[in-house]
Every structure is written in C-alpha cells, then in structure tokens.
Amino acid sequence: MPDLMAHRGNSALAPENTLAAFAKALEGSPDWIELDVHPTADGEIVVMHDAKVDRTTDGTGALADKTLAEIKKLDAGSWFGADFAGERVPTLAEVVELVGKRTRLNVEIKQSPPGLDVPGAVVEILRQGGILQASMISSFDRGAVLAVREHTDEVALALIASKGAALASAIENRLNWFNVGHWDTYPALVSRGHEAGLRVTIWTMDDPGQWDKFAAMGVDAICTNCPHLMPRGNSRRRP
Numbered sequence: 001m002p003d004l005m006a007h008r009g010n011s012a013l014a015p016e017n018t019l020a021a022f023a024k025a026l027e028g029s030p031d032w033i034e035l036d037v038h039p040t041a042d043g044e045i046v047v048m049h050d051a052k053v054d055r056t057t058d059g060t061g062a063l064a065d066k067t068l069a070e071i072k073k074l075d076a077g078s079w080f081g082a083d084f085a086g087e088r089v090p091t092l093a094e095v096v097e098l099v100g101k102r103t104r105l106n107v108e109i110k111q112s113p114p115g116l117d118v119p120g121a122v123v124e125i126l127r128q129g130g131i132l133q134a135s136m137i138s139s140f141d142r143g144a145v146l147a148v149r150e151h152t153d154e155v156a157l158a159l160i161a162s163k164g165a166a167l168a169s170a171i172e173n174r175l176n177w178f179n180v181g182h183w184d185t186y187p188a189l190v191s192r193g194h195e196a197g198l199r200v201t202i203w204t205m206d207d208p209g210q211w212d213k214f215a216a217m218g219v220d221a222i223c224t225n226c227p228h229l230m231p232r233g234n235s236r237r238r239p
Contacts, residue, residue, distance in 0.1 A: 002214065003031035003221035004230055005106060007204050008049060012226040015080035016056065017047045018087045019098055026102055030227050032136070033099060034106040034203075037092050037122060039113065044068040045092040045121050048076075051111060055079075057089065064111065092122065096129035105131065106179075106201075106223075108160065109139040112147070119147040123155065138179055142169060158201070164189040171196040179203055179223070182214065190217045 009021025010028070017035055025033050036049040041064060053059040053066070057074035068091070077087025090098075092107065099105060107126070112118040119137070126132040138158035139145050145157050158177035159170040163184050170178040170193075178193050182202040193200045199220035205211075208229050214222055224230055 001231075002211075002219050003201075004028075004227055004232065005032035005034050005201065005203075005221045005223040006030040006227040007034050007223045007225045008036065009033060010225075010227055012206075013228065015077045015084050015087055017049055017090075018076050018084070019090050019094065020077065020084055020087050022090075022095055022098055025227060026099065028228050028232075030103055032104050032106050032221060032223075034108065034223055035092075035095060036108045036110050037118070038063050038111050039116050039118050039121070040068045040071060041065055042067045043116060043121070045118065045125060046071055047090045047092055047095055049110065053089075064113065092125050093129070096125060096131060099131075100129075101131060101134070104134045104136070106136040106138055106158070109137065109141065109144045112139075112141060112144040117147075119144055120151045123148060123151040126155065127152075136177060138177070142173065145175065146173060160203075167193055167198075170198055177201055177220075182210075182222075185214065185217065185219065187217045190219055194218065 006025035008016035010024040014021040014024045035047050037045050053063050057076045059074040071089050076089045077084030126135050133154045136156040137148050138160050140160045156176040158179045160179040162181040167178050177199050179201040182205040185202050190200050201221040202219050203223040205222050206225050211231050
C-alpha cells in the first residue's frame with residue numbers, strides 16, 4: 001500500500017499551506033504532509049506555494065519583497081471561506097511545532113535566491129524540531145536539492161518533475177526519491193526507479209478510483225489534495 005501524502009495539508013477542506021490545513025490533515029493520520037517554502041525579504045522561511053501573495057491572501061505583490069512582519073498581517077484564509085478568516089501564513093518553524101513527530105514532512109523549496117541559503121535554513125529548522133532524519137526535502141530545482149548535501153546527509157532528497165524522463169537526473173545524482181506527475185507515471189518507470197534504489201511519489205492525484213491502479217504499479221507514495229477520500233493503509237515506510 002502506498003504512503004498517503006497530504007498536498008499542502010488537507011487543501012480540500014482548509015486553505016492550503018496554513019496551520020488549519022495541516023491540522024485538518026493530521027486528523028486523518030497521513031504518512032506525509034507536503035508543503036512549500038519561500039524566503040521572506042528578511043530571510044525567514046514561510047509556507048506558501050506561489051511567489052506572489054495575491055492568490056491565497058488579501059495582499060498583493062511578491063512574497064520575497066515582504067518582511068515576515070508584513071506577511072503575518074495578511075489574511076490567508078478568507079479566500080477559502082469565512083470560517084477561516086484571519087488565518088495567517090505560517091513559518092516553517094510553526095508547522096514543525098504543530099506537526100511534531102505525528103507524521104513526516106515533505107518540504108518543497110520553491111525559491112532559493114542567490115546569496116540566501118534557503119536549503120541550509122530548512123535543514124536547520126527541521127533539525128531544531130528533531131525531525132530532520134524523518135523528513136524529505138524536495139524541489140523542481142535540482143541545484144536546491146543538491147545544496148542540501150552541503151549541510152547534511154541525514155535527510156531524504158527528492159527531485160520533483162512533471163515528466164518521467166527526469167528520473168535519469170534523480171538516479172545520476174543519487175537521490176532518495178523521485179516525485180513525478182501522476183499523468184506520466186507508468187509501471188516501467190516505477191520499476192526503473194526501484195532498481196536504482198529510489199522511491200517514487202506521484203502528484204497530485206485526487207481520484208480515489210485511481211488509487212489501486214497506482215498501487216499496483218508499486219508507487220511508494222501518493223500525494224493528494226483530498227487525503228480524507230483516499231483508501232488508507234498501515235504502511236509507515238521511513239526514508
């Protein structure tokens with residue numbers, strides 16, 4: 001049975017990448033919670049998917065141009081529903097404190113600007129939270145993933161890709177996981193990854209009726225916006 005990974009928390013029932021979404025995900029005891037991180041103008045690591053705050057807050061503009069104090073003033077919940085009005089953009093440290101060791105985190109680095117060591121900051125936050133060895137750090141940016149190795153060899157590393165062809169890069173760079181779009185996942189790809197010692201996550205798969213198909217392929221984790229709708233298993237693999 002594949003691991004169940006909650007994409008941006010339970011983003012079907014609460015505003016994505018907020019403490020409310022992570023708390024909602026924890027109610028279903030997923031194997032993983034996936035989240036996205038960006039640096040602020042003053043170097044803090046906050047949890048948000050987009051490079052701009054417009055879509056998921058009541059603010060406008062580039063996240064990287066705002067300080068943590070400015071970001072903390074934004075409402076990150078009202079766009080989703082009135083019940084979430086006043087929900088704030090969390091820091092990665094706040095998410096680590098909330099989740100603790102109840103499940104594992106897959107931290108996707110969205111941006112790592114030159115001159116700012118985002119991979120190192122993420123590693124330190126996970127280490128201080130006592131969950132580094134149980135976590136995964138991932139990115140579409142291969143350089144950001146490889147930069148983690150300058151700080152630690154204790155955390156699982158994953159390359160994210162929309163196409164299966166990128167598996168070759170994950171293998172070449174001796175990564176632990178390959179996180180690929182479900183639309184380009186097929187049995188031979190999963191087998192090739194496993195033969196090279198990688199585990200395979202598919203994203204973002206929201207159709208419960210497709211769970212068994214991907215499970216039969218041998219994928220190691222299924223990342224979904226609706227973890228509460230997916231079949232559950234007892235697998236608790238460790239990176």
